[in-house]
Amino acid sequence: MKSFLEVLKEKIIVFDGATGTHLQGQNLTADDFGGEYLNGCNEYLVISKPSAVELVHKDYLEAGADVIETDSFGSMSIVLAEYNLADRAYELSFKAAQIAKRVANDFSTPDKPRFVAGSMGPTTKLPSLGHIKFKDMAKSYQEQARGLVEGGADVLCVETCQDILQTKAALYGIVECFEEARRRVPIITSVTVEAMGTLLLGTEISAALTSLEPYDVDVIGMNCATGPAEMSEHVRVLCSSSPKPVFVMPNAGIPENVGGHAHYKLTPAELAQYMTHFVKDLGVSVVGGCCGTTKEHIRQLANAVGGLAPKHREIDFVPSASSLYQTASLSINPPPVLIGERTNANGSKLFKDLLAKEDWEGIVAMGRDAVKDGAHMADVCAAYVGRNEVQDMREIIYRFNTQVQLPIVIDSTEANVIEESLQLIGGKAIINSINLEDGEKRIDDVVPLCKKYGAAVIALTIDEQGMAKTAEKKLAIAKRIFDLCVNKYKMRPHDLIFDTLTFTLGSGDEEFRRAGMETIEAIRLIKKELPAVKTILGVSNISFGLSAHMRHVLNSVFLHYAIEAGLDMAIVHASKIMPLYKIDEKGRELARQLIFDERRYEEVAA
Numbered sequence: 001m002k003s004f005l006e007v008l009k010e011k012i013i014v015f016d017g018a019t020g021t022h023l024q025g026q027n028l029t030a031d032d033f034g035g036e037y038l039n040g041c042n043e044y045l046v047i048s049k050p051s052a053v054e055l056v057h058k059d060y061l062e063a064g065a066d067v068i069e070t071d072s073f074g075s076m077s078i079v080l081a082e083y084n085l086a087d088r089a090y091e092l093s094f095k096a097a098q099i100a101k102r103v104a105n106d107f108s109t110p111d112k113p114r115f116v117a118g119s120m121g122p123t124t125k126l127p128s129l130g131h132i133k134f135k136d137m138a139k140s141y142q143e144q145a146r147g148l149v150e151g152g153a154d155v156l157c158v159e160t161c162q163d164i165l166q167t168k169a170a171l172y173g174i175v176e177c178f179e180e181a182r183r184r185v186p187i188i189t190s191v192t193v194e195a196m197g198t199l200l201l202g203t204e205i206s207a208a209l210t211s212l213e214p215y216d217v218d219v220i221g222m223n224c225a226t227g228p229a230e231m232s233e234h235v236r237v238l239c240s241s242s243p244k245p246v247f248v249m250p251n252a253g254i255p256e257n258v259g260g261h262a263h264y265k266l267t268p269a270e271l272a273q274y275m276t277h278f279v280k281d282l283g284v285s286v287v288g289g290c291c292g293t294t295k296e297h298i299r300q301l302a303n304a305v306g307g308l309a310p311k312h313r314e315i316d317f318v319p320s321a322s323s324l325y326q327t328a329s330l331s332i333n334p335p336p337v338l339i340g341e342r343t344n345a346n347g348s349k350l351f352k353d354l355l356a357k358e359d360w361e362g363i364v365a366m367g368r369d370a371v372k373d374g375a376h377m378a379d380v381c382a383a384y385v386g387r388n389e390v391q392d393m394r395e396i397i398y399r400f401n402t403q404v405q406l407p408i409v410i411d412s413t414e415a416n417v418i419e420e421s422l423q424l425i426g427g428k429a430i431i432n433s434i435n436l437e438d439g440e441k442r443i444d445d446v447v448p449l450c451k452k453y454g455a456a457v458i459a460l461t462i463d464e465q466g467m468a469k470t471a472e473k474k475l476a477i478a479k480r481i482f483d484l485c486v487n488k489y490k491m492r493p494h495d496l497i498f499d500t501l502t503f504t505l506g507s508g509d510e511e512f513r514r515a516g517m518e519t520i521e522a523i524r525l526i527k528k529e530l531p532a533v534k535t536i537l538g539v540s541n542i543s544f545g546l547s548a549h550m551r552h553v554l555n556s557v558f559l560h561y562a563i564e565a566g567l568d569m570a571i572v573h574a575s576k577i578m579p580l581y582k583i584d585e586k587g588r589e590l591a592r593q594l595i596f597d598e599r600r601y602e603e604v605a606a
Contacts, residue, residue, distance in 0.1 A: 001108065004115050004154050004186050005218065007066070008245060008286070012279055012308045015067045015117065015249060015288025016060035017298045021264075025294075026052055041083050043075040046095040053096070057103040061114060063295040064302030067288070068104055068114070069157060072096035073121040076144040078137065082124070089140070090147040093118070097151025117157040117188070118148030120170060127165040128201055128324060128402055134169050134423035141173030149177065149185055159190040159249075160224045160290075162200035164211045164324065164426040165401075167191065171215050172452065186218040188247055188286070192225045193234050195254060201402070202325050203426070205234040209242055210322035211428045214454035214495065221247025224290045226254050227266050228274035235278055243317045245285035245310070248278055252292030264292025271297050272304040279305045283313035319494035319534070321377060321407035321456060324426035328376045328407050330456070330497065330534045330568060336559070337569040338577075339409055340375030341540070343367055343396075345384045355384055360395055367404035374574040378404060379432065380421075381411035389417050397424045409458075409571075415445040422453040429455045433499065435462035436477060440484060447489045456495040458536055459485070461522065467501055469515070474500045474522035475529060482530055493532035497569060500526065500535065505554065505594050506545030516542055516558055516595035520565045527566035536569040537562055539577075542595075552576050553583055557591035 007013060023042055030039040034048035045053050053071045060068055075093045077086040085092070097118055104114040120141065125131035145156060156174060161167045167189050178184040191199055191208045198204055203211075205222070212220055220242050222234060228250040238246045253266035271289065278284040287305060289297045320327045330337060342348045343366050345355055354362040370378045380400065382392035389412065400408055401424055410421045411432040418431055434446050434457055450457045459481045461467070461474040468474040478498045485491040500522035503515040519542075523535050542558045543551040556578040559570055580588060593599060 001110060001113050004067075007113060007115075008219075010309065012305045012310060013066045013286045014064060014298065014302045014306050015286065016057075016065040016069055017063075017289035017293035017295060018291050019056055019069065019071055019073070019119075021292055021294060022056045022059065023052060026055065028052060038083055041085070042071060043073070043080065043092050043096065044083070044085065046071055046092055046099055050095075050099055053099055054103055057100055059295040060298055061103065061107040063299040064306055065288070065298050066112070066114060066306070067117050067155070068100050069117045069119040070096040070100045070148060070151075070153060071119070072144065072148060073119045073160075074123070075147070076120070076123060076140040078123040078125060078132070078140045079121070089143050093144045093147025094151040097148045097153045101152030115154040116152060117155045118145070118153035120144060120148070120156060120158045122159075122161045122163070122166050122192075125166075126163045126201065127169060128163045128426050130398070134165065134172070137166070137169035138173035138176065141170040142176045143173075145174045145177040146181070149181065149183075153185060155186040155188060155218075157188040157190065159188070161189070161191045164191070164199070164203055164208055165424075167212060168426070168454065171217070175216070175452065187216070188219040188221065189215075189217050190221045190223045190247055190249065193222055193231065194225050195230055201426070204326055205237050206241065207322040207325060207327045207427060209238060210320045210327040211426065211454065213243065214428060214492070217244065219245045219247045219286055221249070221286065223247070223249035224251060227251050228271065228278070230254065232274075235282055235284065239282040239284060239313055240316055241318070243315055246283065247286040248275070248284050249288040249290045250274070251290045252294075252297060255292065262292070266292070268294070268297040268300040272300040275301055276304045279308060280311060283311040285310045320428070321430050322427035323405055323407045324401050325405050330494070332376070335563050335569075336567050337376045338374060338574045339377045339379050339536075339569060339571040340370030340373060340406070341379050341538070341571050341573055342370060342373075343378055344381040344411060346381055347540075352384060355382060355387070355392060358395075360399055363396055364399050364403050367400050367406070370574075371405060375406060377409055377430070378406045379409040379411050379571055383412060389414060390420050393417050393421050394424065397421045401425055401427075415449065418446060419449050419453075422449060422455060429453070430497065431455050431457045433458040433460050434481065435460040436464060436481065437462045437466075439464060443481065443484050443489075447485055447491060450491065450495070451489060456497060457485070457491070458497045458499055460499050461501055467503070468522075469503070469512075469518060471518045471521035471525055474518070475525045478522075478526050478530065482533065493530065494534070497534040497536050498526050498530075499537060502537065502542050504542060504544035506543055513599075514597050517597055520562050520595070523562055523567050524565040534568040535566060536571065537567060538571045540572065552578055553587050554591045554594065556580065556583060557588055558595055561592070561595060
């Protein structure tokens, strides 16, 4: 019998319709649910009235569905606690999968295998708003995943998520489950875009895709909240940008209140028409129905698209980072991507003073000011001697996640600080940084966190001998780090960002007179030898020790030539970078000569 992923490559996969709608149509009583205090707890029906759940599965399979979802949308301890059933999360998840698998096997044939998807809903908590800690949510999902997989689920479907941090916690728990069991099943992640055009917390669909795409998931999509008409533009974005198959499961229209009950008016024929467009024209691979959809909706949907092969999609995937709200590409035209450096205790006296006073609102204001300064991302560092860096980063990142629009660059040398920060970020973060100063230790500590939390990473050209001075040495270190990250830890090359570093030209030290040109040449070599990676510079390092005006000039000219060499990103105080035309010709030329070591010694008459 073919696996779910094998069938996915060959044909459009049709999921079932609404479990809740079907159960409501059975006119169940409180006794069916096991008593008044459990009335409405659909997940408990696998114990109190399994025949009702079996009927849901049978009807959708008879209608032509390839996949049925388990009656486990809320069978995690977080939700079941509201019914005093938290300790039965594993049992209910296991039984839900067991019932679905038994019914699916009855309908499955070699020509039309039927599969079971373990339904994993969003719980009732929003971690981005502080309702629950990341690890606590992940633990609840891990327990649910174990029950579903051991009960026979062929795929896990994390669905109806309104806060991307929910999905990230679910994926963390699922991966923990897989590692413990030493086996995995495919994963679908599905978010819910409200009628207003974003997820509940304001996340754009492109930002949701950026946050979830780095994970080892097999299908990405959306379900619930609206009908297919309202989903159309978001489906178009996913189909044009997602490197993974796209899943779409709309409601039977936007619900209307009729006599105190939700009423869905989209007909089966209308649903089939919309979904046919999504499949044939946009390239959706997995379809189904959410709230309000019935077996007749699924019958007409299966008849319309069930026998079709997936459409080839032209994908314009752009490696990016994201905040909870929006995405930001790791390369733009014209470059560079600007990373604001003011929210850094090592580089900003104002930030350091605010940190000392624990003025969190003032720090948030600095993050917002980075947007006004023209930054595309915000570098955040709370390393301050005498203070608790973990606690400070927790306070800052929790606020930045929901109050600052920019993606976050976590700047720390401590793995525990990095992990604590990652558990608070709904978007796709960047870690600054890794290097080989202590051999492979820092890579071993940090890169697995990048994989586990879906982050990109900045790599510095430093090895056991120190910071590389020549372009060739910088390239050699970059290649060594690339090999470790990509081949040992399976990082994607486009999530690696190399900083070729520079020493200051303001020291007057003869040893460093070529520092600028070596750094620029290293960028050119890395972009040639490792074309999929990105490059970055902390631009102001070139000018330490000079006057403020000269620093602005030298930084601006240095950035110009670094961009010519292929620089993608720059950590700068964006408002202090001047366009070359605003620098007088003599100043430009002096800076250029300093960068490229073209100093001339004039003969002075005796």
